[in-house]
Amino acid sequence: MNMKHKAFFLLVTGLAMASFAPCSNGNAETELLSLKNTYKNEFLIGVSVKDSQFMAKNPAETAFVKGQFNSITPENLLKWDAVHPQLGKYRFEESDRFIEFGNKNGMFIIGHTLVWHSQTADWVFKNAQGGDVDRETLLARMRDHIQTVVGRYKGRVRGWDVVNEIMEENGSLRKSPWQKIIGEEYIAKAFQFAHEADPTAELYYNDYRLEVPGKRKGAIALLRKLKAAGVTVTGVGLQGHYDLNWPKPQEVDETIADFGRLGLKVMITELDVDVLPSRPGGAGNADVSRKEAADPKLNPYKTALPEAMQQKLARRYAELFGVYLKHRGTLSRVTFWGLTDGDSWLDNFPIKGRTNYPLLFDRSYHAKPAYFAVIDAVPVAPVNSPSQPQPAVRR
DSSP states (O other): OOGGGOSEEEOTTSSOEEEEEEOTTOSSOEEEOOHHHHTTTTOEEEEEEOGGGTSSSSHHHHHHHHHHOSEEEESSTTSHHHHOOBTTBOOOHHHHHHHHHHHHTTOEEEEEEEEESSSOOGGGGBOTTSSBOOHHHHHHHHHHHHHHHHHHTTTTOOEEEEEESOBOTTSSBOOOHHHHHHOTHHHHHHHHHHHHHOTTSEEEEEESOTTSHHHHHHHHHHHHHHHHTTOOOOEEEEOOEEESSSSOHHHHHHHHHHHHTTTOEEEEEEEEEEOSOOOTTOTTOOOTTOOOOOOGGGOOOSSOOOHHHHHHHHHHHHHHHHHHHHTBTTEEEEEESOSSGGGOGGGSSSSTTOOOOOSSBOTTSOBOHHHHHHHHTSOOOOTTOTTSOOOOOOO
């Protein structure tokens, strides 16, 4: 461990994680070294969570989430198939606990996600005979779902991913069941129903690979059309499923700037960095229907990530956060998709059973070099000249 980050303690068998570094004025005082404290004047730092991480099944995990993050997103429990598994039947027990946890700890809570082509039960799109429902039936089911779920958490969930992954790579709309049965209007209707259910909530469009120019162009055109029609859209979520080489920092920079010029908040919503080799065309492709055959050459780090790769990952996170900090004000939140490497969906996507290392904390909850790279990305101002940033040095 780098000694400039001394006194970083992780109590894997205790109740909390505490990490301290001497203050920049060099005196005996200490400040809590955490992502949320380091970025408190920049943007929110969030994480997606599983039920064990907020239901006190593991007190150390729960304390870890509270200590590092000030925004939470449920990984799965507010998706349609989890919260609304059958026609007329809702299941809110776990999501209620999630909301209670976030509210109790003063966190900015994200609802993920209302309308998506995946993880939506088949019954939503089918009639009693097994064929497709008609347009009005599907609109009514969408309205009931959105207004029931959003309405239940009115004033408590601060932002909703209203529509998720609706664009194709070429900038056209995805041919999802929503699109085929209702038409393009389903997008505006989803935002309308959500706004009616909670006029105070922020409402987002969320997607992956928006750094690709054609896809971004299509998304911008759609958002302009929605705004011109008076549809309430607050922001756009760039999922941030990246690898060590894609996208280039300039592409991330341009993407944030392009959406910011629409007057929208921009968020990095599902950040992770895939360190494993992939087949051509795989970078950033987060389509959950994509499955690939196993290949030992695509799983080279079964027991540990080599130090050289740890440093490469750290440099990658440093350059990404350098871009994010450039857009403070436009960028309102960065959310990591998983708490530790052991929680990452990338261990099983697009190939099951691989060992990936895409996050800031390893499987034993130890901070990786990437964590300190993110911490050190924030400039530290001299005590006597708070307006003059200087390079970050944690002494």
